Amino acid sequence: MQIVLYLHLHQPWRLARFRYLDLGSGRSYFDEPRNLELFRGIAERSYRPALGRLLSALEAHPEFRCSLSITGTFVEQADRAAPDVLELVRALVRTGRVALVAETYYHSLAFLLPPPELAEEVALHRQMLWDRFGARPKVLRMTELAYSDELARFAESQRFHGMLAEGWEGILHGHPPTHVYCAASAPTVQLLLRHYPLSDDVGFRFSSREWSEYPLTSEKYAGWIAATPGEVVNLFMDFETFGEHHKADTGILEFLSALPEAVAVHPRLGWATVEEAIHLPPRESVSAPVTVSWADQNRDLGAWLGNDLQRSAFEAAKKVGVLVEKAGDPELLTSWRRLLTSDHFYYMYVSGHGADAGVHQYFSSYGSPYDAYANYMNALTDLRQRAVARLR
Amino acid sequence: MVGWEFPPHHTGGLGVHCYELCRELTRLGHKVTFLTPFHGPFTPVEGVTFRWPGSDPAVDARLPGTYDFGPGPGPSALAAIDLYNDWIGALPEVAEHDLLHVHDWFGTVGAVRAAHRTRLPLVMTVHSTEYDRSLGHPWAHILAREQTGLDHADRVIAVSRHLGQQLRERYGVPEGKLRVVYNAVRPSPRLARLEHSRSIVLYVGRLAAMKGVDTFLRAAQRVSEHAPGTLFIVAGEGPEYPRLLTLAAHLGISDRVLFLGHVSEEERDLLLASASVFVLPSVVEPFGIAALEAMAAGVPAVVSKTSGVAEIADSVFAVDFWDTEEFASRITELLRYPELRSAMGARAQWTALKEGWAERALQTVQVYGELTGGKGARTR
Numbered sequence: 184m185q186i187v188l189y190l191h192l193h194q195p196w197r198l199a200r201f202r203y204l205d206l207g208s209g210r211s212y213f214d215e216p217r218n219l220e221l222f223r224g225i226a227e228r229s230y231r232p233a234l235g236r237l238l239s240a241l242e243a244h245p246e247f248r249c250s251l252s253i254t255g256t257f258v259e260q261a262d263r264a265a266p267d268v269l270e271l272v273r274a275l276v277r278t279g280r281v282a283l284v285a286e287t288y289y290h291s292l293a294f295l296l297p298p299p300e301l302a303e304e305v306a307l308h309r310q311m312l313w314d315r316f317g318a319r320p321k322v323l324r325m326t327e328l329a330y331s332d333e334l335a336r337f338a339e340s341q342r343f344h345g346m347l348a349e350g351w352e353g354i355l356h357g358h359p360p361t362h363v364y365c366a367a368s369a370p371t372v373q374l375l376l377r378h379y380p381l382s383d384d385v386g387f388r389f390s391s392r393e394w395s396e397y398p399l400t401s402e403k404y405a406g407w408i409a410a411t412p413g414e415v416v417n418l419f420m421d422f423e424t425f426g427e428h429h430k431a432d433t434g435i436l437e438f439l440s441a442l443p444e445a446v447a448v449h450p451r452l453g454w455a456t457v458e459e460a461i462h463l464p465p466r467e468s469v470s471a472p473v474t475v476s477w478a479d480q481n482r483d484l485g486a487w488l489g490n491d492l493q494r495s496a497f498e499a500a501k502k503v504g505v506l507v508e509k510a511g512d513p514e515l516l517t518s519w520r521r522l523l524t525s526d527h528f529y530y531m532y533v534s535g536h537g538a539d540a541g542v543h544q545y546f547s548s549y550g551s552p553y554d555a556y557a558n559y560m561n562a563l564t565d566l567r568q569r570a571v572a573r574l575r
Numbered sequence: 576m577v578g579w580e581f582p583p584h585h586t587g588g589l590g591v592h593c594y595e596l597c598r599e600l601t602r603l604g605h606k607v608t609f610l611t612p613f614h615g616p617f618t619p620v621e622g623v624t625f626r627w628p629g630s631d632p633a634v635d636a637r638l639p640g641t642y643d644f645g646p647g648p649g650p651s652a653l654a655a656i657d658l659y660n661d662w663i664g665a666l667p668e669v670a671e672h673d674l675l676h677v678h679d680w681f682g683t684v685g686a687v688r689a690a691h692r693t694r695l696p697l698v699m700t701v702h703s704t705e706y707d708r709s710l711g712h713p714w715a716h717i718l719a720r721e722q723t724g725l726d727h728a729d730r731v732i733a734v735s736r737h738l739g740q741q742l743r744e745r746y747g748v749p750e751g752k753l754r755v756v757y758n759a760v761r762p763s764p765r766l767a768r769l770e771h772s773r774s775i776v777l778y779v780g781r782l783a784a785m786k787g788v789d790t791f792l793r794a795a796q797r798v799s800e801h802a803p804g805t806l807f808i809v810a811g812e813g814p815e816y817p818r819l820l821t822l823a824a825h826l827g828i829s830d831r832v833l834f835l836g837h838v839s840e841e842e843r844d845l846l847l848a849s850a851s852v853f854v855l856p857s858v859v860e861p862f863g864i865a866a867l868e869a870m871a872a873g874v875p876a877v878v879s880k881t882s883g884v885a886e887i888a889d890s891v892f893a894v895d896f897w898d899t900e901e902f903a904s905r906i907t908e909l910l911r912y913p914e915l916r917s918a919m920g921a922r923a924q925w926t927a928l929k930e931g932w933a934e935r936a937l938q939t940v941q942v943y944g945e946l947t948g949g950k951g952a953r954t955r
Contacts, residue, residue, distance in 0.1 A: 202904035203801060203911065495914040533922065551889040553875075553919045557908040560915070 184361075185415045185455035185463070186408060186446065187375060189250040189347065190422040191324075192230070192272075193290050194222055194257045195526035197548050201561045212518060212562040219264040226265035229426030234271040236425075236440045241278045244443040248280045248454035251422070252324055255288030255311050256524060269315065276316050282456035283318040285309055285343065290326050291523035292487060294334060296501060304520065305341060321345060322457045326525050328377065328419070328477035329484070330354075332470055335366030335374075343372065345461035347419065350376035351482045354471045361413020363463040367470035373461040374469055377419040377477060381407065386420040390433040401438050405445035409452055415460050419477070487528040492556045496531060499560065503567045510573035518566055522559070530555035577610045577663060577675065577682035581625075582618040586781065588864045589678055589702045592734070592758055597623045599936030608672065610682065612659040628662035653716060656681060664688030669695065674943055678702065680717055683724030690727065696946035699728035700756070704741060707859035710784055722746060730942050732756050734862040735883025756938045757887055758862045759931045760871045766848035768873075773806045774910050777850035777874070779843055779865050780857075782813030787879065787896050789815075789822055790856040796826045797903035802910045810835040810846060847872035851916060852909045857882055858896045866891065870923035875916055877905040890922035 199214035240247050253272060261268045275281040287293050287304035288311060294301050305323070312318045322345040323338045330348035338346050350360025358364075360376040384404065388394045396403070408416055421428065429435040446452045478486040488494050500522060507519045531552045549555040576597065580590040597607050601622030611617075614629045663685025669675065670693040677686040678700045690697040705713040705721055725731055725746045732754050733739035739755050742748040776798065778791050788809060795807040809819070809832065816834070823832045838846065847853070853869035853876040860882035867884050869876050870891070878885050879896035892905040909916050 202901065203907040204797060204900050204904045206801075490918065491914050492918050495912075533918070550893070553890065553892070553915060553922075556915055556918075557892075557905070557912065560912050561904075561908065564911075 184408070184411070184413065184451050185453050185460055187250065187415060187417045187419075187455050187457055187460045188248070189252070189284065189417065189419045189457055190424075191420070192251060192253040192257050192422045194218070194225070194254070194260050195290065195524045196256055196260075196521045197221075198527070198558055198562055201558055201565065203557075203561050206561065206565045207568060212565070213521065215263075218260055222260045222264040225423060225427050226261075226268050228431065229423050230261075230265070230268045231271070232431065232436055233422065233425035233439060234268065234275065236436055237281075238271065238274055238278075240440060240443050241275065241280055244447065246447070246454055247443040248282075248456045248459065249275075250282040250284055250322075250457040251275070252284035252286055253312075253316075254286065254290040255308055256290060256521065258311060258315060273316055276318055280456065282322070282458045283312050283316060283320050284347065284457060285312065285320040285323045287326055289520045289524050290526070291520060292326060292497065292525050292528065293520075293523060294325050294329055294337075295484075295488075295497070296504065296523075300504070301337065302341065320458075322347065322375075322461060327484075327487070329474050330374075330471055330476075331474040332366065332368035332472055334474070335369040335372045335471075338372050339366075339369035345373040345375060345457065347375050347417075347457065348377070348469075348471070349475050349477045349482055350378055350417065351475050353482065354469050354475055358467060358469075359413055361411060361416055362466040363415055363460065364467055364469040365465040367468040370468065373465055375415065375417045375457060375460055376469070378411075378416050379477070381411070381416060382418050382420055385418070385435075385438075386424050386428070389424075389435055389438070390429040398434070399438070401441035401445035402448075404438075405442065405449060405452070408446070409449040414463050415455070417460075486532055487525050490531070490533055490552075492531045492533070492552060493528050496556060496559055496563070497528060499563055503563055503570065506567060506570040506574065510570040512570075512573055515566060515570055515573070522563060522566070527555070527559050531559070576607055577677040577686045579611060579679065579681045580613070581609065581611055581615075584613070587702070588734070588758060588862055591864060592700070592702065593678060594618065594620070595759070595761065595932040596936055596939060599932050600940070602933070603936060603940060605940075608668070610663055610666070612655070612681075626666075626668075628659060657684075660685030660688075664692070669693050673947055674698065676700065676943075677724060677728070680705065680720040680724060683720050683727075687723055687727040696729045696943075697727060698730045698732060698942060698946070699724045700732040700734070701725075701738060701742060701861075702734055703859075703861040704738070704745070706741070706745060707785060707861065710858065728752070729946050730754060732939065732942060734758055736886050737881055737883055738861040754938075754942050756935055756942070757883065757930075758864045758867065759935050760864065760867045760927055761932060762871065762928050763844060766844055766872075769845070769849040771806075771849055773804050774802065774851045775806050775808055775846075775849050776852045776854060776906055776910070777808050777810070777846055777869070778854050778856075779810045779838070779846065779869075780855070781811050782809070782815040782819060784815060785857060785859045786813075786815075787856040787858045788819055790896065790899055790902060791854050792819060792822050792826060792828065792832065793899045794854070794856070794902035794906060795832060796828050797899065798906050798910070799828060799831055801903075801907045805831065805910060807832045808835060808846060808850070809833065810838045810843065812837045843868070844872070847874055850874050852877060852906050854902065854906065855879065855882060855884070856894075856896060856902060860884075867927050870927035873920040873924040875909050875919040875923055877902060877909070888923065888926045890919050890926050 196213045288307040293304045323343040324347040360378050364374040366372040475482050507515045530547045530549050533552045578593045582594045597620050607623045609625050614627050669689045675690050675695050676698045705717045725748050730752050739753050823829050853874045855863050855866040855878040857879050862883035866876045866878050877892045880893045885893040894901045
């Protein structure tokens with residue numbers, strides 16, 4: 184049984200308050216000082232200590248492996264706020280036992296836009312990974328772990344050998360997520376499917392005192408993994424799980440450090456990077472005619488495009504994209520791409536009272552989804568005006 | 576219940592609050608004697624007995640005619656208020672009740688005296704403070720009456736957290752006896768939206784300095800640069816009217832601002848059915864029931880951050896009262912983005928109606944129960 188630990192590093196360029204009356208003022212849409220301040224805080228609490236612990240674990244345990252994805256917007260902010268974090272990532276990659284995963288540079292919803300935007304953003308990301316980390320990833324993940332038959336065909340067209348997706352019953356139809364599968368629409372693309380119960384035990388439940396399994400020790404957790412049938416268990420999480428979502432005083436960092444040791448007790452268990460795991464022979468093919476993601480209870484795109492505000496903002500962004508492309512100004516294109524980062528749409532989600540409401544509020548940088556929408560639309564309207572001005 | 580104004584003759588949230596609270600209390604099986612200096616006629620509520628001192632015509636003639644004192648009550652109004660308080664303090668039938676509940680400062684002196692005499696627990700609800708009403712230039716004798724009530728009340732109810740904080744900081748009310756019970760609105764028969772060729776931005780409320788209507792006008796000037804054709808309606812009357820009229824002329828927007836004066840409830844409902852945006856720019860607004868009425872009608876609201884209504888709704892835009900540019904931006908955003916208007920309006924309606932006066936009365940009875948040892952349900 185191979186354990187694939189994959190952690191996702193991302194920070195969006197959050198918007199400044201951009202008032203309707205700021206249209207045409209030339210003000211920046213993005214609040215750089217605030218973004219960098221937030222980044223420094225998370226670097227202190229999570230990136231620096233948790234990357235350090237991964238590095239120690241790699242040094243102490245030659246069998247230990249992990250995989251990371253790291254967005255372009257994350258790297259841009261790290262360069263300005265905490266470059267040592269990138270140095271740590273490079274040190275991890277140099278061990279040869281850490282794989283990097285490809286995605287869109289902007290962590291964007293480009294997969295819902297007409298081609299060639301998606302291919303361009305993935306190419307930008309690949310270039311960045313090569314330039315900054317000397318990595319040429321073979322495995323692709325889409326924003327928010329979105330996956331569909333069409334996306335598998337895209338991965339194949341871009342010569343990826345594997346993709347990551349949610350191990351969701353809706354596409355597994357009774358099969359366990361602990362095998363390697365291949366894409367029904369693109370058989371050369373191997374699929375690693377997130378084991379969400381085990382992933383969420385750490386990602387969501389670790390620090391919850393109401394949880395019957397609290398406190399979770401690395402020994403107990405390794406025992407659960409060892410008791411899981413199959414060839415591969417895919418533990419996919421946000422990197423900020425370690426030190427930010429669960430703060431250091433919950434013991435999450437010690438848990439991470441102790442995991443390789445606890446796993447070593449079980450002869451059945453080993454570690455693999457995503458690139459190693461895709462070489463396991465696939466059991467079956469999996470088809471996803473409709474896009475699935477790793478978010479919320481429904482595992483669909485509802486967290487980003489579930490309500491009228493989100494859909495209208497996305498449709499407006501699509502239209503502005505046509506103008507921006509025609510205008511041919513790289514600065515406008517960059518702004519537009521940053522506005523396609525999925526987080527902006529996530530902030531416009533109108534919470535009900537379900538289990539997901541708290542999660543959405545936690546991640547939002549706005550007082551309300553209405554605030555998020557109005558601000559976004561102002562920035563987008565300004566961008567459209569600038570593009571139109573260039574075209575005149 | 577020691578009150579002041581009561582519908583149909585009321586000018587603010589105090590009268591509405593007392594009326595709705597009385598209605599719900601009687602529905603819960605309580606009996607209420609409502610004390611007021613005025614002789615009515617009042618909107619009748621079954622189970623509520625109205626008492627006023629003016630059964631003696633000589634006394635009645637010396638009582639004040641109106642709630643709205645303008646900048647502050649003169650000596651004759653104060654003398655009348657003293658008369659009201661003397662009457663409350665000596666009223667024998669108070670002893671037949673389980674609890675005394677006084678609203679704002681008007682009757683505090685009499686209520687404290689009556690509570691002391693009868694050893695009844697005393698609850699005081701604060702709807703606004705003298706600091707707020709006078710924009711920081713309080714009348715000492717009104718402050719003293721507020722302080723008397725707050726010092727002696729066994730529980731103090733504020734209509735918002737923000738107001739409660741002020742009571743702690745300015746009047747030294749201990750945290751332990753402070754409670755918050757918000758205002759509510761009654762679901763009214765909803766009118767279908769009325770579509771007009773021009774978008775309407777609406778203010779409904781008194782034209783008093785604390786209401787910040789000048790910010791509304793200054794924002795209107797900025798909005799009309801970005802959303803030409805918008806009509807701004809100011810519904811309400813008050814001492815600021817001449818100044819606001821002059822300001823509109825000075826800003827060059829007289830052709831797009833309509834001053835309607837006092838409007839009836841029916842007229843207000845029609846205005847709400849026509850409005851795209853409601854604005855409550857108050858410098859000070861302990862609660863802001865007018866915004867909640869707008870929300871209940873599905874009209875998205877832009878309110879000042881200090882207003883109590885902003886505490887219970889994520890579906891309003893809350894803005895610093897002095898920030899004209901932000902008010903103008905928020906109004907323009909709601910005018911320019913129809914999806915925003917409809918999503919926020921729908922959410923606002925749900926928020927405004929999910930807890931009504933019945934819930935507020937239950938919360939009030941809970942406060943009574945803390946003092947009557949669970950006898951709250953028996954209070955007459």
